[in-house]
Amino acid sequence: MLIKAEYLSKVYGSGENKVIALHRANLEIAAGDFISIMGPSGSGKSTLLHMLSGLDFPTEGRLSYDGQDIYQLNDRKLSAFRRRRIGFIFQQFHLLPVLTARENILMPLLLDKKQEDKAYLEELAGMLGISDRLTHLPHELSGGQQQRVAIARALIAKPDIIFADEPTGNLDSKSGEEVMKMLEGIWRNMGKTLVVITHDNRIAQMAERRFVIMDGILQEGVAVR
Numbered sequence: 001m002l003i004k005a006e007y008l009s010k011v012y013g014s015g016e017n018k019v020i021a022l023h024r025a026n027l028e029i030a031a032g033d034f035i036s037i038m039g040p041s042g043s044g045k046s047t048l049l050h051m052l053s054g055l056d057f058p059t060e061g062r063l064s065y066d067g068q069d070i071y072q073l074n075d076r077k078l079s080a081f082r083r084r085r086i087g088f089i090f091q092q093f094h095l096l097p098v099l100t101a102r103e104n105i106l107m108p109l110l111l112d113k114k115q116e117d118k119a120y121l122e123e124l125a126g127m128l129g130i131s132d133r134l135t136h137l138p139h140e141l142s143g144g145q146q147q148r149v150a151i152a153r154a155l156i157a158k159p160d161i162i163f164a165d166e167p168t169g170n171l172d173s174k175s176g177e178e179v180m181k182m183l184e185g186i187w188r189n190m191g192k193t194l195v196v197i198t199h200d201n202r203i204a205q206m207a208e209r210r211f212v213i214m215d216g217i218l219q220e221g222v223a224v225r
């Protein structure tokens, strides 16, 4: 798998309210990469992640997965592509409050009309330490447990790539560290490609390839202090 972003830009608003959230970003992501993207609040991190993962259209530029320009796909095909190929992890977990942990994890398969793979669900739950939490509702779980449920949901459809937008941003430092260790383990042991957005330097340092974004401008390999 090769993801290629060429001159990706995103402009919000117009006139006085115009914000250049992302300015001509170039990036290649190869299978098995572990990439961190670090930058201060408002620097364009989430915007970049949304562009890279097909969640929102760029104003300019091109994004291809294995040579296919995914923004040329129609809505239905793009949604299906995302469900099957891409896993997301959000800072705010985004679990559905009325569904149990198990139902939340299985949601991507349900949306795709796929059979649940019980053995794989059990394996993920065991690996993430949530086997005894599966019948609970999100509000009955700690933040760290909710994020681990969200990680299982991101993995259930066996995507190639996981994008995580400040996955520890809503967690205390101990559960944040656990969550990052699990993500690193998923990259190392399951061979997933991992792109983590963070403003935490310690997390950024865990990655093999490190990018910094400032005022919408993305750069690789610059020293982070």
Ligand code: ADP
Pocket (backbone or CB within 6 Å): 012, 013, 019, 020, 021, 039, 040, 041, 042, 043, 044, 045, 046, 047, 048
């Ligand atoms: P980060 O994730 O690094 O905090 P964002 O990518 O969310 O930054 O935002 C980058 C810039 O784009 C900010 O100035 C933000 O206010 C602006 N922005 C983000 N989303 C929107 C939107 N939907 N409409 C207008 N401006 C936006």
Ligand code: MG
Pocket (backbone or CB within 6 Å): 045, 046, 047, 165
């Ligand atoms: Mg953000």
